[in-house]
Every structure is written in C-alpha cells, then in structure tokens.
Amino acid sequence: MATVTINIEGMTCDHCVGSVTKVLENLAGVSEVSVTLAQNTARISYDASKLDPSGMTKAIEDDGYTVKSITPS
Numbered sequence: 001m002a003t004v005t006i007n008i009e010g011m012t013c014d015h016c017v018g019s020v021t022k023v024l025e026n027l028a029g030v031s032e033v034s035v036t037l038a039q040n041t042a043r044i045s046y047d048a049s050k051l052d053p054s055g056m057t058k059a060i061e062d063d064g065y066t067v068k069s070i071t072p073s
C-alpha cells in the first residue's frame, strides 16, 4: 500500500472536503482518504498497481480544485 499527501487549492468549507473525499474514494484502488481543510491536504492510501497520483490529480481537478503538489509519504 502506498500513501501520498496532495496539497489542494480551492477548498473553502466542509462541502468541499466532502466533495474531494468522495471523488477520491470513488477511484479504483483507493483504500483510505483523509482530507484536512485547515491544511488544504488530502492524505490517500492506495494500491499502486491500480492507480497512480496522476489519476488522483485528474479526479480532483475535474471536481473543480487545483492540485498544488503531491508528496509521497
């Protein structure tokens, strides 16, 4: 299992947190998502054989937010 922390621009409230959490949870291969509004981050545990961070970036940006950085952790 791999983990990344993605820094996201554009989240302003709990609705945004819920929306980002949902689009990430809907991706095949994602096992756990934790979005923190105060830090503008999403921490994601995933199966690297099924998904890579570019797929997460696309899902977040399709949802209307901007990915600022991706940090493997």
Ligand SMILES: [Cu+2]
Pocket: 011, 012, 013, 014, 015, 016, 017
């Ligand atoms: Cu919002």
